[in-house]
Amino acid sequence: MKIVVQLKLMPEADQAAALSATLHTVNDAANWVSKVAFEHGVPREYELRKHTYAELKARGLGAQAAQHVIKKTRDAYTTLKANIRAGNLGKPGSKRRVKAESKPIAFRPDAAQPYDDRCLSWQYDQQTVSIWTTAGRLKNVRFVCSADALKMLREQRKGESDLIRRDGMFFLITTIDLPDVPISEPDGFLGVDLGIVDIATTSSGYRAAGRGLNRHRKRQLDLRRKLQAKGTQSAKRLLKKRGRKEQRHAANVNHIISKTIVTTAERTGRGIALEDLTGIRERVRLRKDQRTKLHSWSFHQLGQFLDYKARRAGVPLVYVDPAYTSQQCSECGHIDRKNRATQATFACRACGFLANADDNASHNIARKGETVWIAGRESRVPATP
Known part of the structure; x- marks a missing residue:
């Protein structure tokens, strides 16, 4: 590796x-x-x-x-x-x-x-x-x-x-x-739901809140606007000096989150299931005032950090289709757009199951991870003599 x-x-x-x-x-x-x-x-x-x-x-x-x-x-x-x-x-x-x-x-x-x-x-x-x-x-x-x-x-x-x-x-x-670490056979999967309000939510109950990072980004954005509007030489020097501050801060947060998730998976003998969010910026349509949050969202970097840390630890990591993970009930499997009552609340219209929306999605991702792992695992059937 x-x-x-x-x-x-x-x-x-x-x-x-x-x-x-x-x-x-x-x-x-x-x-x-x-x-x-x-x-x-x-x-x-x-x-x-x-x-x-x-x-x-x-x-x-x-x-x-x-x-x-x-x-x-x-x-x-x-x-x-x-x-x-x-x-x-x-x-x-x-x-x-x-x-x-x-x-x-x-x-x-x-x-x-x-x-x-x-x-x-x-x-x-x-x-x-x-x-x-x-x-x-x-x-x-x-x-x-x-x-x-x-x-x-x-x-x-x-x-x-x-x-x-x-x-x-x-x-x-x-x-x-680095020498390759043998991938261990997982005892179940840790589902990871990525988001903006909560950066990552796992099926084990870990939640990385995005409130602090979002506040930091807003402060940096407001400061950049003020400095750009001022336009003086000292303002330009300060803009250049602070150019990568937000990027370094976000990378540090992603390192901490990914290390926590991989350590938990390694300790419990589980693999990690992650949503495949390739092309999400092109697929998602948002209002103009919401686009900055989406395009500042460093989910790809977090996925890369999870990937290489998992490989270094010998923890299996699989990518799953994110379709319907936020609409499907993790208890009965019923899928309905109306199950997502609010951004934070999931209420199943079939069985009445009530949970945090991100927690519910993380359990669906974990279940999909097991399916993907079983489907992609090499056959252990003995060769025909």
Whole structure:
């Protein structure tokens, strides 16, 4: 199983200047390569290398850095093509799709640059790296991380690492290849109902209320509006400084929720059943004043956190069809839109069962999870002799 670890670099002033200049140089070169690729109809990587490699070397890039610039440019066009094919940029002729197809891909000055082991070496005991830059190789660049991350780096680091600059700080994003943990046979499933009022409700009774997170988002939204309306230089600096504050806060909340759910499932020997909410933003129609809440809802991130934490713990996780989970009675199975009396109340019109709506839905999801697990489990019938 592969996971990503983020390390913060702590360069000296001259080292930081060299790293910044390197990122600007390689991304400026990537923009030039992108224009060449666009003009030649985005050829394959080998063909693109013939058009660009000599010029990249003349710009002062090392051999490996030049290869990585070409490869990341070609990969960007591959991703764009995949998004167009999947319909993520709209239908043919739509404004967004035409805009994406009509000009070369552009790279930000501080966009990530890949490094392999020829350009980047690690000294784990000293917690330093030696890294290539356009000003020469920098040695003894310090990095900081947790003890657990350092242990994984030392034992399971694999492949390339990406250097990025964010908010004036430098980070290395590296891949860790963890050994697969055997998936245990579950004794039932823990159903997880995702929502906006309550971020997550499980069939075990755990409820992660979304009131605090929603209040935090509203405060951030109001502050952004005030700063944008003010429009001064100091307001713009503050906007930039606070740019990712809400995102970091929401990610921290999702980490806490996912860890709690996975720990409960592991302790009780159960699997986790989660709703498949792919494409929900396109399916759901809301009033204009409700759209901000829906589009700020980070359910996809919470699902990703649950997925990788469950795999690390050996806990089975299945995705179920969310259809009718909020309308079906978890006691008698009766389905009716009117069963959902209010946002918070479920009252079955057939058997009279009364419960919290999210609790009821989580039990339906748990039952669907067992069905999906049984249907997808490999047959244990002995082979015919």
